[in-house]
Amino acid sequence: MRRETQVSHDSITLVNVISVCGNLQLLLEGQRSHGLTIKTLVDADIRVQNALIVVYGKLGEVHSAHLVFNFCNNRNLCSWNCMISVLSQNNDAKEALALFRCLDFEPNEITIATFISVCTQLGLAGFGKQIHGYVFRFQFHTNSFVIAALVDSYSNSGRLERAATVFRHSSEKSVAAWNSMMSAYGFHSKGS
Numbered sequence: 001m002r003r004e005t006q007v008s009h010d011s012i013t014l015v016n017v018i019s020v021c022g023n024l025q026l027l028l029e030g031q032r033s034h035g036l037t038i039k040t041l042v043d044a045d046i047r048v049q050n051a052l053i054v055v056y057g058k059l060g061e062v063h064s065a066h067l068v069f070n071f072c073n074n075r076n077l078c079s080w081n082c083m084i085s086v087l088s089q090n091n092d093a094k095e096a097l098a099l100f101r102c103l104d105f106e107p108n109e110i111t112i113a114t115f116i117s118v119c120t121q122l123g124l125a126g127f128g129k130q131i132h133g134y135v136f137r138f139q140f141h142t143n144s145f146v147i148a149a150l151v152d153s154y155s156n157s158g159r160l161e162r163a164a165t166v167f168r169h170s171s172e173k174s175v176a177a178w179n180s181m182m183s184a185y186g187f188h189s190k191g192s
Contacts, residue, residue: 011045018048022055030055034068046074050082057086077105085114093121109143116149125157132166144174151177155184 014037021030034052037043049072056065069075069083080103087096096118100111107115112135119127132150140146147170154163167173167181 011042011048014040014042015047015051018051018055022058025059027059027061030059044073046072046076046079050076050078053079053082053086057082057089060090062086062090062092075104077108077111080105081108081110081114084111084118088114088118088121091121093118097122109140109146112140113143113145113149116146116153120149120153120156123157125153125159142171144170144172144177147172148174148176148180151180151184155180155187160184160188160190 014033018030018033018037021027021033030052033055034043037045037048037052042048049068052068053065056062056068065083065086069079072079080099084096084099087093087099096114100115100118103111112131116131119125119131135141135146135150147166150166151163154160154166163181163184167177170177
């Protein structure tokens with residue numbers, strides 16, 4: 001005999017369920033989870049909204065991610081980072097750049113790493129140089145994701161030596177930074 005118990009859904013539970021849907025590429029279940037957030041009145045929780053933006057982005061549902069972002073009453077920097085990343089990851093760099101220009105917050109390392117990636121996608125090497133200056137001015141040059149993004153940017157714009165210099169001068173050589181540098185050498189046929 002099966003016993004049913006009543007378990008309430010709080011925002012943390014739903015954030016975890018939503019994240020699993022994205023990781024397992026389960027669009028229908030993600031949409032159902034979104035419906036459950038509305039039904040249980042936790043859809044206004046910023047953590048839930050950010051998780052929904054990310055899951056819709058992972059599932060290629062950029063329009064749905066944008067709808068959730070536009071619905072957010074109390075966007076935080078994480079909300080902006082999530083939406084800019086979704087646009088970048090779904091190859092809509094122009095829209096990501098436009099959204100970055102509307103940013104209501106002081107950028108953090110995640111924002112900067114994503115912005116560097118967006119500039120790289122758009123082939124805006126000039127922006128890459130300016131943002132590199134910004135990275136040093138605001139002390140983001142120790143962040144491994146920013147370093148990896150800079151290495152990728154310089155490599156993709158044909159400046160392998162500059163990419164190598166950024167990597168060599170980084171204080172923390174994370175797996176992400178190493179992967180970016182190895183990819184850069186491979187991309188430029190310098191792998192041996």
